Amino acid sequence: MEASKSLSDYIKTNSEVFSQNMVGRQYAMQPGVWEKYGPSGYQKSLQDAKYHLSFLIEALMLESPAILTNYIEWLSVIFQAIKLPDDALKLSTILMGEVIKENAPADLLSTLDEYIAAAITTLEAPVKIPSTFLKPGSLFLTLAEGYLQALLKWDRQAANKLIVDAAANGVPLENIYVNIFEPVQKEVGRLWQLNRLSVAQEHFCSATTQSIMGQFYPKLFATPKNGRTMVATCVSRELHEMGIRMVADVFELHGWSTYYLGANTPKESILTTLKEQQAEVLCISTTMGFQLEQARELISSVRTSSMSDKVMILVGGYPFNLVPDLWQKVKADGYAADAISAVELASKKLAP
Ligand code: B12
Structure with a gap:
């Protein structure tokens, strides 16, 4: 237990140099794959390596391999959506384990293999494309679908009207929140993850929903x-x-x-x-x-x-x-x- 936490601290202290080491090795091992992405691609790879390490740090600290495997599962969807090479994520996960093993004191390493192995097992399964958050049969599904469509059409007015009318027709505010806003926000995130929505569209959806929420405050505070x-x-x-x-x-x-x-x-x-x-x-x-x-x-x-x-x-x-x-x-x-x-x-x- 203590070894896992100490390893977590050790990785945190060294994550800058470990991430550089991971990316350097990946570029060397996959010549011709990464150079085309240029300096900004290198910075993104470095950021990704830091994210891998930061999820591993948390997983070790809380002794929960699931923190790492959920992240790896999520990232594999993104890598597929943006058409990065199939083995890129597996290789960087392996390199993460190698770099840590070569540097960390041996007495801290007892649990590392378990975490890396769990991540690799996750990557060996077919990529799990997340399914829609607007699930058939869920409460207020039609309203949620209409609201999402209005947002995807960049139509703030229609989105606003749909919600104001729903409230006027007696849909409780807490259901507007949990059964319309929440699944729609999550669906927006899913579409972004699948590379079907831009960052600007996500920002628009979130900003629109936040401004609509603000209108209900007189009722809320009453x-x-x-x-x-x-x-x-x-x-x-x-x-x-x-x-x-x-x-x-x-x-x-x-x-x-x-x-x-x-x-x-x-x-x-x-x-x-x-x-x-x-x-x-x-x-x-x-x-x-x-x-x-x-x-x-x-x-x-x-x-x-x-x-x-x-x-x-x-x-x-x-x-x-x-x-x-x-x-x-x-x-x-x-x-x-x-x-x-x-x-x-x-x-x-x-x-x-
Ligand atoms: C909007 C959004 C953003 C906005 C947030 C704007 C804002 N003002 O809040 C911005 C642009 C800032 C953002 C940034 C990022 N985001 Co973002 N974002 C989202 C998105 C699309 C919606 C979030 C949301 O509003 N959800 C709806 C709310 C209602 O759901 P909720 O938070 O789960 O809350 C409910 C329950 O969980 C619970 N609950 C929540 N808190 C609490 C607390 C208590 C005590 C209790 C009891 C219950 C409870 O009740 C809530 C209401 O019912 C999600 C998708 C998603 N699945 O959530 C991605 C998402 C969370 N983001 C993601 C990512 C990757 C990022 C970035 C790293 C992107 C980047 N490359 O920069 C950054 C990180 C920023 C940071 N350092 O925090 C990923 C995370 C994946 C992962 N494995 O961790 C997601 C899942 C998108 C995706 N599908 O890929 N993001």
């Missing part, structure tokens, strides 16, 4: 208060804020006083806010696997603060939805898969 208080935040450097915003809004709809801090919030500032607002619940959202360390550190700091026995810590977001026991590994008090189940869980846990 709900009678139940005396309960929560703070909702992303960890430091995490930019995915829409999920945790939805969590905060659904708590607010259920009568909680909510303090939504948004993306990329520094740890010290979160700790101060918890105390100032005397929060009963802290909701922490993490999307990128390499930010899990920030979540772990934040939780550990809350546990050693004066708020330790007063605040319940819930976690959620992309990696927690993929790896079932991850919330326990970061030492949270609970996890929920979506905003509606999050408020249900908090209310149940705090019930007298």
Whole structure:
């Protein structure tokens, strides 16, 4: 156990030089493949190598090979979509293992093979193309499909009208969030991953949805208060804020006083806010696997603060939805898969 964590720390300290070493070897071993991508291609390869290492670092730290294998599975879809050579990802995974083995102290290496082998096994299976998030039979499917189509046509007006009409026709706001906005955002991400949507289109979809969400605030804040208080935040450097915003809004709809801090919030500032607002619940959202360390550190700091026995810590977001026991590994008090189940869980846990 300790060896795994020490190896994680060792890789983190050396990740810059390891990533350069990995890319240098890959270019040398696949002559004629990479040069055509030029200097920007080299920078992208370097960034990819750093991402591989950062997911391995988290997997080792939390002793969860699934953190690495989920990432590898996701990346293999991208590599196929942008038509990189079939064996490119396998080779860089092998090289990652080799570079670490050649450099790290032998007594730290006992667990490395297990992680690299799990990643290679994942790559030997056929690439798993993710299926649509607008699943047949799901609640409010027609509205979600219409909303996605409006966004894909760059039609903010139509998207806005569809949602405003749905709300006027009695679709509860929490369902608009969880059954329309959420699957549509995830579908937008899937289409981007499959190289069918540009970064600009993704930004447009997210920005449109955020502006529509803002219109419902008079209604949201008008709900009678139940005396309960929560703070909702992303960890430091995490930019995915829409999920945790939805969590905060659904708590607010259920009568909680909510303090939504948004993306990329520094740890010290979160700790101060918890105390100032005397929060009963802290909701922490993490999307990128390499930010899990920030979540772990934040939780550990809350546990050693004066708020330790007063605040319940819930976690959620992309990696927690993929790896079932991850919330326990970061030492949270609970996890929920979506905003509606999050408020249900908090209310149940705090019930007298
Ligand atoms: C929009 C978006 C962005 C925007 C975010 C804008 C914003 N203002 O939030 C921007 C452009 C910043 C972005 C950047 C990146 N992104 Co992005 N992004 C997305 C996208 C398309 C949608 C995110 C979203 O809104 N989801 C909808 C919300 C509602 O879902 P959710 O977050 O899961 O939240 C729900 C639950 O999980 C739960 N929940 C969430 N938090 C919490 C907390 C608690 C306590 C509880 C109980 C529950 C809970 O409740 C929520 C509501 O029901 C996703 C696709 C996806 N599958 O999510 C990709 C995605 C997450 N991004 C991805 C990537 C790769 C990136 C970048 C690395 C891209 C790049 N090369 O730069 C960067 C990294 C940035 C960073 N350092 O954080 C990948 C991640 C893959 C992986 N293996 O990790 C995804 C999955 C896209 C994909 N399919 O490939 N991204």
